Amino acid sequence: MSLTDRLRGVFVDALELPEGTDVENLTYRGIEQWDSLGHMTLVAAIEDEFDVQLETDQVIDMSSFKVALEMLRGLGVDG
Amino acid sequence: MRVEEVLLRIRRLRRPDAAPDPELAAGLVHLDDAPVTTLATAGRLLADVPAEKLDSPEFPLRPLRVAVTGTFTPGTVEPLLRLALLRIGIAAELHVSGFDQLLRDLSDPHSELAGFRPDVTLCLLHDGWFLPAEWDPGDLAGLRDTLTDRLGVLAAAVRGHTARTDGALLLHTVPLSPLEHRSLVSFRGRAELGRIWRELNGALLELGERDGAYTLDLETLLVDHDGPVRDERLYRYASMAWTPTVERRYAHEAATFCRAVLGKAAKVLALDLDNTLWAGVLGDDGLAGIKLGTDYPGNCHRDVQRRALALRRQGVLLTVCSKNDPDVVAEAFDQHPDLLLRADDFVAQAVNWGRKDENLRQLAGTLNLGLDGVVFADDSPFECELVRRELPTVRVVELAGDPAGFSTRLLAEGHFTVLATGATDRERTELYRARAGRERFAATFASAEDYLHELKLRVAVRPVDELSLPRLAQLGLRTNQFTMTDRAHTEAQTRQRAASADHLVLTVAVADRFGDEGLVGGVWLDRSDPDTWVIENFVLSCRVFSRGIEQAVLHRVAELAGAADATRLEALFRPTARNKPGGAAWPAAGFVAAAEEDGTTRFALPLRPPPRLLPAWITLEEGDAGA
Structure with a gap:
């Protein structure tokens, strides 16, 4: 499975996104589910799935799906 | 699931x-x-x-209104708390406040929290709220004064809230971040800081001693917590003072508190005996053979007894739920020097060969208590799963694996947690024992065939071989309950029979969806008369009674004899002090007592037409058993 697919799965599970959500274009606070608490859940789920530890700056900067994807690539995670 | x-x-x-x-x-x-x-x-x-x-x-499910407020952001506790409450039968309506709303929530009679009118208010606290942002390590006396002030403010808010409402309020002791400890460079200074912090926690505990306020000793509960209490990233960024695993621990304890508020703590502990209260099988190993002393593993089981006794002294009713011979158990409670529990410590005993779910139902009925007040502790995954399925409200504690962890597991869930105990709790055992009388619980073999079906029992009956022979002989000599004689074959006799064409020695192995029980029994047959095969002995480990396995084995034996053109199967039975369960197998399988001689009964079963003994829930594994 590609990195994009895995990350999409994490978003869908952690934020409980309904079917058909345009996950790739999601942004922080862009939908009801991705509020500050949802953000914490998402961080924990990403750390679990990819076995990484995000820096506080990264937690704060993770403002969209695309940013999260780039961040994981930057950490050397691939598909 | x-x-x-x-x-x-x-x-x-x-x-x-x-x-x-x-x-x-x-x-x-x-x-x-x-x-x-x-x-x-x-x-x-x-x-x-x-x-x-x-x-x-x-x-x-019972409804309950639960408010959560804190000195930090308590929001992430909510889902864990909701789940922990539902799991123990509470469908809570939750009200969760935002960041650091605690003082306002408790002091303002018109706060949202006050308007919610909670049955239970959970107050989440963290060290950063008590500690001033800047404190002078050279002035610990000043720090103590500040902490005392903060505590005074908190105490006033708590008193105000408890005076206005009739709900319960839960505080907790607060762990101090090791970061603060290490901010001091001297050993003496660190020790003093520790003492000052414990004074604060002491005062919090005191705050929970009256009115509707209670204090959970969270600092103690976190001693065996795996990992840090807070994640510095989430603390700095989102003002979350606890890691998710600490939140889980707290949610569990808070849910237990809510159950205590509802008065729904468990009242009865039903204990298995063999490999639970002692190591070994009383019926097989005998009074002297069970382990209960000061060495491993006996000391672990003794500790379980110690914990059970402590529960009894606090008002929990102890009962026995064991597959055993009642007379043998009575003898053990009367005579074993290392048993901490005695017959008088139990309000009722269900000691028989019946199904444990039925026995628990009867126990609860006799004591006139609901099944939701019963905790069942047993080492057998089979019995635990049976009870979970048949009686979902009974709380099951599975004491499988290393006995060193048994006491911890027995108490970890907090099944018996109440708000306070009193003098009457200590007398409860006497009270209930009078009510229960000395009733002996009748063995019940009511069927729950669907459960047995789902177990997917597989029985294999095979001729003994070099590898299994020593184990089979040992099992034969050690088994006292499901055996047909007190003169079991020795290893040499078994070896002789295995080699002789006039005899057949079979092993019984059992597996189910929980795993492989391995070799659990054997049959010693004399076939020197081709027309009549004689079962000299049949043994089965007590681990596998009451599941129809004996019938399955006899089915296969009858098949083998029938295939060799025998017309009759006979079985010998010599009653001993303990082998009633063995003797019961013959009538149950349709054998009729045909003769008696020197204390041995000879049972017989015609093989034409071939008897159908195999229970529908057992699969007989194919194998070349006719050698």
């Missing part, structure tokens, strides 16, 4: 048109070992499920 299935069923229930799922609430127990992120997901999903879709007569 697997974790994925539980999640799937929760998701299904969120649809507005979904039909109720009465089994789901009891099934939440299957999430216990899931990672905390999974639990949080389940908890969030459950927020959208109305309680009536989860409620059922088998696992009734």
Whole structure:
């Protein structure tokens, strides 16, 4: 499975996104589910799935799906 | 139920048109070992499920209004708390405040929290709220004054809240971050800081000694917590003072508190005996053979007894639920020098060969208490799963694996947690024992065939071989209950028979969906008369009684004899002090007592037409057993 697919799965599970959500274009606070608490859940789920530890700056900067994807690539995670 | 299935069923229930799922609430127990992120997901999903879709007569849910407020952001505790409450039968309506609302929530009679009128108010505290942002390590006396001031403010708010409402309020002791400890460079200074901090926690504990306020000693409970109490990233960024695993621990303890508020603590502990209260099998190993001393593993079982005795002294009613011979058990309680528990410590004993779910039902009936007040502790995964399935409200403590962990497991769930104990609790055992009388629980073999079907029992009957022979001979000599004689074959005699064409020695192995029980029995046959095969002995380990396995074995023996053109099967039985369960097998399988000689009864069964003895829930494994 590609990195994009895995990350999409994490978003869908952690934020409980309904079917058909345009996950790739999601942004922080862009939908009801991705509020500050949802953000914490998402961080924990990403750390679990990819076995990484995000820096506080990264937690704060993770403002969209695309940013999260780039961040994981930057950490050397691939598909 | 697997974790994925539980999640799937929760998701299904969120649809507005979904039909109720009465089994789901009891099934939440299957999430216990899931990672905390999974639990949080389940908890969030459950927020959208109305309680009536989860409620059922088998696992009734009780409503409760629970408010959560804190000195930090308490929001992430909510899903874990919701789940922890549902798991123990509480469908809570939750009110969760935002960041650092605690003082306002408790002091303002018109706060949102006050308007919610909670039955229980949970107050989450962290060290950073008590400590001033800048404190002078050279002035610890000044720090103590500041902490005292902060505590005074908190205490006033708590008193105000408890005076205005009739709900219960839960505080907790607060762990101090090691970062503060290390900010001091001297040993003496660190020790003094520690003392000052413990004074604060002492005062918090005192605050929970009266009115509607209670204090959970969280600092103690976190001693064996795996990992840091807070994640510095989430603390700095989101003002979250606890890691998710600490939140889980807290949610569990807070849920236990809520159950105590509802008066729904468990009242009865039903204990298995063999390999639970002592190491070994009393019926087989004998009074002198069971282990209970000061060495491993006896000391672990002795410690379980110590904990059970402590529970009894605090008002928990102890009962026995054991597959054993009642006379042998009575002798053990009367005579074993290392038993801490005696017959008088139990309000009732169900010691027989019947099904444990039936026995628990009868025990609860005799004591006139609901099954939801019963905790069942047993080392057998079979019995535990049977009780979980047949009696979902009974709380099951599975004491499998290393006995060193048994005491911890018995108490970890907090099944018996109440708000306070009093003098009458100590006398409760006497009270109930009078009520229960000395009733002997009748053995019940009522069927729950669907459960046995789902066990997927597989029985293999095979000729003994070099590898299994020593183990079979040992099993034959050690078995005292399901055996047909007190003169079991020695290893040499078994070896002789295995080699002789006039005899046949068979092993019995059993497996089910819980795993492989391995070699659990054997049959010694004399076939020197081709027309009449004689079962000289048949032994079965007590681990596998009451599941129809003996019938399956006899079915295969009859098949083998029939295939060799025998027309009759005979069985010898010599009653001993303990082998009643063995003797009962013959009439149960349709054998008729045909003769008696020198204390030995000879039972007989015609093989034409071939008897059908195999229970529908057992699969006989194919194998070349006719050698």
